[in-house]
Amino acid sequence: MKKIKKSFLEKLAACSKYAAVKAAGSTSAAGCHQPKEPEALKKLKK
Numbered sequence: 001m002k003k004i005k006k007s008f009l010e011k012l013a014a015c016s017k018y019a020a021v022k023a024a025g026s027t028s029a030a031g032c033h034q035p036k037e038p039e040a041l042k043k044l045k046k
Contacts, residue, residue: 017044 024041 020044
């Protein structure tokens with residue numbers, strides 16, 4: 001059970017990182033708010 005949980009959490013973390021890198025530098029869907037981008041995310045984008 002622990003292996004399944006760990007595997008699931010690793011996949012979830014990978015998906016979250018992928019989404020964060022893709023969203024970096026783009027405006028929100030509504031186009032009304034763009035939060036400040038963290039420096040660490042800028043480094044991942046390169």
